[in-house]
Amino acid sequence: MKTFAFAAALAVFSVPVIEAHAGPIESACLRSDRPGASRGLCGCIQNAADLTLTRGDQKQAARFFRDPHEAQEVRQSDRRRDAAFWERYRRFGATAEAFCS
Numbered sequence: 001m002k003t004f005a006f007a008a009a010l011a012v013f014s015v016p017v018i019e020a021h022a023g024p025i026e027s028a029c030l031r032s033d034r035p036g037a038s039r040g041l042c043g044c045i046q047n048a049a050d051l052t053l054t055r056g057d058q059k060q061a062a063r064f065f066r067d068p069h070e071a072q073e074v075r076q077s078d079r080r081r082d083a084a085f086w087e088r089y090r091r092f093g094a095t096a097e098a099f100c101s
Contacts (some may be wrong), residue, residue, distance in 0.1 A: 025049040029061035041100060048096035057088055 013089040022030070022043075029042035049058050074082045074089075 022046065023049060024055075024058045024062040025053075028065035034067045034088075044100035045096045048099050049092055052092040052095050057085060057092075060085065061089055061092065066087055 023046040024045035026042045029037050029045055075086050
């Protein structure tokens with residue numbers, strides 16, 4: 001009986017811990033209203049982000065889920081910093097598509 005109680009408690013408390021460790025891309029993906037967003041898909045996209053983007057890049061890219069217009073502004077920007085970020089973001093997109101399709 002103690003084993004069952006422990007297993008039940010572990011199951012209840014493990015969900016918030018998993019969400020607390022989700023990266024910025026996965027969290028934004030899960031909060032989005034996009035059809036097909038699932039823990040598996042969003043986790044896969046986060047894995048691609050971990051391979052291709054810095055933590056700061058991930059935070060910036062995560063904002064695109066809330067405000068897609070911000071992505072357009074960065075893409076069209078004349079600043080070198082934005083152009084360099086956009087190149088990393090495109091690489092991330094290609095990696096996510098290859099891994100998660």
